[in-house]
Amino acid sequence: MEKKTPVIAPSLLAANFLELGKEVDMINHSEAAWLHLDVMDGRFVPNISFGLPVIAQLSKVCKKVCDVHLMIEEPEKYAADFAKAGAQILSVHIEACRHLHRNIQQIKGLGMKAGVAVNPHTPIHLLEDIIGDVDVVLLMSVNPGFGGQHYIEHTYTKIRQVRKMIDESGSKALIEIDGGVTLGNAAAIVEAGADVLVAGSSVFGAKDPIAAISALKNVITSPAVK
Structure with missing residues (x-):
């Protein structure tokens, strides 16, 4: 079986906010391809993170893809x-x-790739009529709003469901997993069909974040996993 190499997207939410410039520089020198930026409004989720001014500054120095996840109303x-x-x-x-279709078209019209994020309780079949229009399906593998949570095991089933939907529809969407990703479950997540791994604590909490990113990127998958 050919090895599948995932895209690693470190989540800035777990970084040291007193050293954001250094943290982004570390990401720039790592094997990560994306930088994941969680925006929370305190309404859609019970927490507030950071917003436009921070992202505007970070994007000037970030050499990776700026992957912005809006956990906000409207x-x-x-x-x-x-x-x-x-x-x-x-x-x-x-x-x-x-009006999700309108939202997706708006994002694409602004020159960005468009993703749709799905909470743990939301059934996958609701994506059927939009799967051909999106570039990313972001599956929440924890309840949104806080970092450092444990991965929800049912997410494996949802990954397989989305993978089947993508394959059968001819969509080119990537499957992104956000929440509780560790070196211990990364291989199983990729084996289930995921393309992008968002990693917060497992990267920024590691003694050597660059080595942690490399290890996640090079996880060994096996048909026997999960």
Whole structure:
């Protein structure tokens, strides 16, 4: 079986906020391909993180893809601002969008790749009519709002469901997993069908973050895993 190499997207939410410049420089010198940026509004999720001013500054020095995950209400009001701030991928939550197709087209019209994020309780079949229009399906493998949570095991089933939907529809969407990703479960997640691994604590909490990123990128998958 051919080895599948995942995209690693370290989550800035777990970084040292007193040293953000150094943290981004570390990511620039690592094997990570994306930098994951979680934006929380205290309404859609019970927490507030960072927003446009921080992303606008970081995007100037980040040499990786700026992958912005909006955990906010009414994302359509801010899409243009995030495009100007340097977002290259913008993911919005299906649970926050009353007119998801319109949201996706807006994001693409602004020159960004469009992602749809799905909470743990949300059934995958709701993606059927949008799967051909999105570039990324971001599956939450924890309940959104806080870092450092444990991976929800049912996510493996949802990954397989999305992979089947993508393959059968001819969509080119990537499957991104966000929450509780560790070196211990990364291989199983990739084996189930994921393309992108968001890693927060497992990267920024490691003694050697660059080595941790390399280890995640080079996980060994096996047909016997999960």
